[in-house]
Amino acid sequence: MCQQAHGLALPSWASPDVLRTLAQISALDIGAHVGPPRAAEKAQLTGGILLDAILANFSRAQRLGLPLKMVMYSAHDSTLLALQGALGLYDGHTPPYAACLGFEFRRRLGDPEQDAGNVTISLFYRNDSASRPLSLSLPGCPGPCPLGRFRQLTAQARPPIHGVPCHSSREPPALAAPVVPLLGGAVAVLAALSVGLGLLAWRPSCLHTWEDPV
Structure with a gap:
């Protein structure tokens, strides 16, 4: 041209x-x-x-x-x-x-x-x-x-006042703010239960019981 x-x-x-x-x-x-x-x-x-x-x-x-x-x-x-x-x-x-x-x-x-x-x-x-x-x-x-x-x-x-969003408008909305702490608390409780059960299973008395013949 x-x-x-x-x-x-x-x-x-x-x-x-x-x-x-x-x-x-x-x-x-x-x-x-x-x-x-x-x-x-x-x-x-x-x-x-x-x-x-x-x-x-x-x-x-x-x-x-x-x-x-x-x-x-x-x-x-x-x-x-x-x-x-x-x-x-x-x-x-x-x-x-x-x-x-x-x-x-x-x-x-x-x-x-x-x-x-x-x-x-x-x-x-x-x-x-x-x-x-x-x-x-x-x-x-x-x-x-x-x-x-x-x-x-x-x-x-024209671009909106707060800028163009980087994600697509078709993407699912993010989780609400109050849900995040609840999920974090649930994960912490499950982790504590897992650790407690693990310690209970590996106590010496439990090991002694497991060593006895059936």
């Missing part, structure tokens, strides 16, 4: 049919990473982290009144794909060379308050340097999306 973008000659094996097949294989691989099943859970470990950072940067600038106008991230195409997956905007195509995904935060003019209810987010995707960026819509919120609604729709794709 980079060679094509810079007008360099491709290897002899890179025929149109081979490139088309590779593109199809790549689309299947990407879809498995950012799409179903359990797309939201996968997004929490990939593109949802970057999405959460973008929203956090805006909230911080808004809360502290910083004169921040733009934040730029330099990333690989795989990072952009993960972000598209977290937003539910992956369309099966690999981002072209120098692609860009933009978030535009706007506050309605005339509103004295600067809370989330007055702020909207617009998404733009530039996949061709010779054309203007495309306007995108978050699924479930067409047009400029209110910030509160945007957060609500992307909550499942």
Whole structure:
């Protein structure tokens, strides 16, 4: 892809049919990473982290009144794909060379308050340097999306406040805390009984009895 973008000659094996097949294989691989099943859970470990950072940067600038106008991230195409997956905007195509995904935060003019209810987010995707960026819509919120609604729709794709759990949600829940001391006490009692019975069995009188002929 980079060679094509810079007008360099491709290897002899890179025929149109081979490139088309590779593109199809790549689309299947990407879809498995950012799409179903359990797309939201996968997004929490990939593109949802970057999405959460973008929203956090805006909230911080808004809360502290910083004169921040733009934040730029330099990333690989795989990072952009993960972000598209977290937003539910992956369309099966690999981002072209120098692609860009933009978030535009706007506050309605005339509103004295600067809370989330007055702020909207617009998404733009530039996949061709010779054309203007495309306007995108978050699924479930067409047009400029209110910030509160945007957060609500992307909550499942962003990491939870306390971090992503390392175990699967399908694993059985851990034993309740009060059960652990009870199990420990039961094991201790059984161990004490075993030791007591062992000492009783090996007393000299018992040995003398066992040595007598039957």
